[in-house]
Amino acid sequence: MKILFRMLCLVLLPLAIFAKDSVEKWARYEASFQATISGNPFVGIPFKATFSNGKISKTVAGFYNGNSEFKIRFMPEEEGEWKFVTSSSHKQLNNKTGVFMCVPPTGNNKGPVKVANKYHFSYANKERYIPVGTTVYAWTHQSTALQYLTLNTLKESPFNKLRFCVFPKDYSYVKEEPELFAYHQSKKAETIQGKTKYYWDFTSFNIPFFDSLEKRIDQLDAAGIQADIILFHPYDKKRWGFDSMGYENDLVYLQYITARLASFKNVWWSMANEFDFVKYKTWQQWDDYSRFVYENDPYRHLLSIHNGLEIFDNWKPYFTHASIQNCSAVEDFGRAVLYRDAYGKPVVYDEVCYEGNLPQRWGRLSGEEMVAAFWQAAIAGTYAQHGETYRMPGDTVFWAKGGRLVGTSIPRIKFIHDLQKQSNGYWQLADVWRDHQTAQVDSSEYIIYFGKKMTNQWYFNIPKKNGPLGTAKYKAEIIDTWEMTITPVNEVFEVRSESDYRLIDINNKSIRLPDKPYLAIRLKKIK
Amino acid sequence: MKILFRMLCLVLLPLAIFAKDSVEKWARYEASFQATISGNPFVGIPFKATFSNGKISKTVAGFYNGNSEFKIRFMPEEEGEWKFVTSSSHKQLNNKTGVFMCVPPTGNNKGPVKVANKYHFSYANKERYIPVGTTVYAWTHQSTALQYLTLNTLKESPFNKLRFCVFPKDYSYVKEEPELFAYHQSKKAETIQGKTKYYWDFTSFNIPFFDSLEKRIDQLDAAGIQADIILFHPYDKKRWGFDSMGYENDLVYLQYITARLASFKNVWWSMANEFDFVKYKTWQQWDDYSRFVYENDPYRHLLSIHNGLEIFDNWKPYFTHASIQNCSAVEDFGRAVLYRDAYGKPVVYDEVCYEGNLPQRWGRLSGEEMVAAFWQAAIAGTYAQHGETYRMPGDTVFWAKGGRLVGTSIPRIKFIHDLQKQSNGYWQLADVWRDHQTAQVDSSEYIIYFGKKMTNQWYFNIPKKNGPLGTAKYKAEIIDTWEMTITPVNEVFEVRSESDYRLIDINNKSIRLPDKPYLAIRLKKIK
Structure with missing residues (x-):
């Protein structure tokens, strides 16, 4: 029956596709409507659409796209036929209907990323997602050529998440005036110091800005990269005023950007970078804004708020995970797990200082330190993220503008990501708060990390907690996290679960380790 | 005028005191009323009283005290005349009035402990309170002689807080059957194994049990010790059934105990020990119960919920502080502060494992490790607490039953407490997340702790962050936290705030340290 049904589908589906619009599951359906509006079409016209497949229905906000065009966008999360009907106080936008087929995902389409197993993530298709992110705050505000260079760099990198700002940045190493702004100017003037003074109409959006932003998000998606979009940030210094638009204009902005972007499957909402520095x-405003984004996103994309020195209320239900800045939490053993346990959510250490050569202390990690941060976070069941701040003559600082990556951590980050992907599940500490070195998937696989301290010899020992019951045998590999080598150990280790807190090899076998820092051991249970 | 007024007070106050009842500020006013009740007087009769001094008024719950006696208790928080009027559906308890004078506190009466400076505590009289607690879970369930021995031990100890359980404990090292129970038995039977099977009337409280408990709380208060009362715990094992009374009975219990104890100035509410092990x-029940206690305590005593492996929602507004079990958080640098920053509240590490000689890993800290835990917590602006689990022939395990303290950490805990009291303010990290060794009060006093690692020589350096502006001079003392010595260094150190992140002595002076672990340096700014 099942096979017959599938064959039938194979025959009928193409017909359905020819008959109507078709959109892959988790891809974007878009419909446009013309309407001539008197007054400001960006804010005056309530316009939404309800999509239904007969089982579930979702209402999404539409938006004005300039030139008398209104749009609705929708990300279907179930295959099959979807219909929609619009509603609006404006006759030309009301009661419009449409239908499309949602077809199976193809290629690299795994759906949006969701929280999984309490502290981790997966794609909607249930495949594990291990965030390996980097930050290029102002890449979309650079020249088109530089943006494409950045895209290419990212495509060739191990990164599957990118943090970047909607609004331009005025900060050390990035002062560029962007070509496009999110708003139309109401007037522009020069100050007596000869600087440009901007006056914006915060209720009139500049469509080419959003077209360009959306193209970049889609390009990231095509490269398998999540877009961790920073909605607000403090790096404005009264130059453009996007950090101080006022409560009502902030909500107009959030309403508009969520209406435009919520249907992009790779979007994550980052309410702010260093919210407490704004x-x-x-x-209370941050709280209101965060809830507003949550309520205006029908798909519940990942949502977080990134701290400077003071951490926001990450426990609030609309935050899916904690996006933490704290270098020291991943600098040594026993730290990274503490935020995780406090929040009961995934912890992504989105800033752990950056690999680079800046004079500032947040921008001068060695490659070794950056890689060690990834390992410290990973064994604690959390996720460190990358940033690169090398400043070279004639080159851009990647973390600011994009361009080329030159750091030594990149291939090592790919290496740990590969190890994580090879596992059958998420890494986390086997005996939390007691053994900060020993991660496990379950009793079938352990990863023991030694950090920067050299460990001469490792006597086989793992926590009894969450360990194997009865007798179990393990094969071991020595992992050099810097040289990226995996060396099998020619021994079989055997444990019996009779001791109190640790399981040791019944013959007390050990592994001789090279005289090097940054080593790890991987254990795999064998029959 | 002021002096005249005071003299007048001196003359008139004793008259006032003779004329009416008088109660010290923060002490307990109590009034009794007789009423003959048909039915269960513990649960059937709403009875409360509203106290007013003309400016503020507070409504407190009354309670049935057996023998047709109903009581109300009240802790006045302002001096002057207070009046009250009762209200009840029972005529004999309704509309009773009274008046008393609240007189200034005397002796050691500093009022209840409150949260101060976000992460710390003070008495109501604004004097800093630095929690130096220990735990004797079941001390009130032991013989009277042993209870008095425990009291004497505590009086001679540095401890100013005691954690203990309302309900008896059945656990390793403590199995005693208490003399008194909180409830009347409805019947008692033997099981086929010859064990006692209890049947309680959970709506009928045993007054002598509460009389005894209250006497102990008052005795602790007289000794300057806060009573951190554990309302529920998991160590019952179906023996008495106090961990599984059911939702309604739990609330009856919480209603009754808060009515009886909220007026005790030294009471702290600990919703549970290891709540997640119950x-x-x-x-949801824990949430309901916590809010219930909060709402039933008109004085807002300190309120927390203590974790086993999973941490409760310490961020909820009714919890005044986080009461954390986690040995590893105070085992090394850079950890203790993380919970503090996540919760934005004081963190009291109420279990950091115990000094003792038990086979269990939670009960075998050395004295050195216990003292180091206090230091790690203190420099991070948090508070570790003590527990002692030495098991000696013919002696009790203090943490379980009380008795004598024998551990080596006790005088060293007094030593750090004395250092903290000598400071003009609370200790906390000067450059949080960057320098985990250097605590400060402000730029006038620094405490630099070296932990278990021996530091040969310390080149004068302190964080620029929160440091002195311009030029500043410091005197130094070497503190041996184990030997309890304070050795002045015969040098003056001078810094100028011109460097980037660290302030060093302008002549790069250093201090030679003894070849010992557990040292610290105290710096004091001089003119």
Whole structure:
């Protein structure tokens, strides 16, 4: 029956596709409508659409796209036929209907990333997602050529997540005036110091800006990269004023950007970078804005708020995970897990300082330190993220503008990511708060990390907690996290679960380790 | 005028005191009323009283005290005349009035302990309170002689907080059957194994049990010790059934105990010990119960919930602080502060494992490790607490039953407490997340802790962050946290705030340290 049904589908599906629009599951369906509006079409016209497949229905906000065009976008999360009907106070936008087929995902389409197993992530198709991110705050505000160079660099990198800002950045190493702004100018003037003084109409969006931003998000998606979009940031210094638009304009912005972007499957919402350094918004505003984004996103994309020195209320239900800045939490053993246990959510250490050569202390990690941060986070069941701040003559600082990556951590980050992908599940500490070195998937696989301290000889020992019951045998490999080598150990280790807190080899066998830092051991249970 | 007024007070106050009842500020006013009740007087009769001094008014719950006696208790927080009027559906308890004078506190009466400076505590009289606690879970369930021995031990100890359980404990090293139970038995039977099977009337409280408990709380108060009262715990094993009374009975219990004890100035509410190990209550129940206690305590005593392996929602507004079990968080640098920053509240590490000689890993810290835990917590602006689990022939395990303290950490805990009291303010990290060794009060006093690692020579250096502006001079003392010595260094150190992240002595002076672990340096700014 099942096979017959599938064959039938194979025959009928193409017909359905020819008959109507078709969109892959988790891809974007878009419909446009013309309407002539008197007044400001960006804010005056309520316009939404309800999509239904007969089982579930979702209402999504539409938006004005300039030139008398209104759009609705929708990300179907179930295959099959979907219909929609619009509603609006404007006659030309009301009661419009449509239908499309949602077809199976193809190629690299795994759906949006969701929280999985409490502390981790997976794609909607259930495949594990291990965030390996980097940051290029202002890449979309650079020249088109530089943006394409950045895209190419990212495509060739191990990164599957990119943090970047909607609004331009004025900060050390990045002062460029962007070509496109999110808003139309109401007027532009020069200050007596000869600087440009901007006056924006915060209720009138500049469509080419969003077209360009959306193209970049789609290009990242095509490269398998999540777009961790920073909605607000403090690096404005009264130059453009996007950090101080006021409560009502902030909500107009959030309403508009969620209406445009929520249907992009690779979008993550980052309410802010260093929210506490934004001078013009209160704690309550951040709370309101975060809930607003949550409520305006029908798909519940990942949502977080990134701290400077003070951490926001990451426990609030609309935050899917904690996006933490704290270098020291992944600098040594026993730290990274503590935030995880406090929040009961995935912890992504989105800033752990950056690999580079800047004079600032946040921008001068060695490659070794950056790689060690990834390992410290990973064995604790959390996720460190990358950033690169090398400043070379004639080159851009990647973390600021994009361009080329030159750091030594990159291939090592790919190496740990590969190890994580090879596992059958997520890594986490086997005996949390007691053994900060020993991660496991379950009792079938262990990863023991030694950090920067050289360990001469490792006597086989693993926690009894979450360990094998009865007798179990393990094969071991020595992992050099810097040289990226995996060396099998020509021994079989055997444990019996009779001891109190540790399981040791019944013959007390050990492994001689090279005189090097940054080693790890991987154990795999054998029959 | 002021002096005249005071003299007048001196003359008139004794008259006032003779004329009416008088109670010290923060002490307990109590009034009794007789009423003959048909039915169960513990649960059937709403009875409360509203106290007012003309400016503020507070409504407190009354309670049935057996023998047709109902009581109300009240802790006045302002000096002057207070009046009250009762209300009840029972005529004999309704509309009773009274008046008393609240007089200034005397002797050691500093009022209840409150949260101060976000991460710390003070008495109501604004004096800093630095929690130096220990745990004797079942001390009130032991013989009277042993209880008095415990009290004497505590009086001679540095401890100013005691954690203990309302309900008896059945666990390793403590199995005693208490003389008194909180409830009347409805019947008692023997099981076929010859064990006692209890049947309680969970709506009928045993007054002598509460009289005895209250006497102990008052005795602790007289000794300057806060009573961190554990309302529920998992160590019952179906023996008495106090961990599984059911939702309604749990609330009856919480209503009764808060009515009786909220007026005790030294009471702290600990919702549970190892709440997550209690098998019979859901997360939602803990939430309900915590809010219930909060709402039933008109004085807002300190309120927390102590974790086993999973940490409760310490961020909820009714919890005043995080009461954490996690040995490893105070085992090494850079950890203790992380919970503090996640919760934005004081963190009291109420279990950091115990000094003792038990086979269990939670009960075999050395004295050195216990003292180091106090230091690790203290420099991070948090508070470790003590517990002692030495098991000696013919002696009790203090942590379980009380008795004598024999551990080597006790005088060293007094030593650090004395250092903390000598400071003009609370200790906390000067450059949080960057320098985990250097605590400060402000730029006038620094405490630099070296932990178990021996540091040969310390070149004067402190963080620029929160440091002195311009030029500043410091005197130094070498503190041996184990030998309890303070050795002045015969040098003056001078810094100028011109460097980037660290302030060093302008002549790069250093201090030679003894070849010992567990040292610290105290710096004091001089003119």
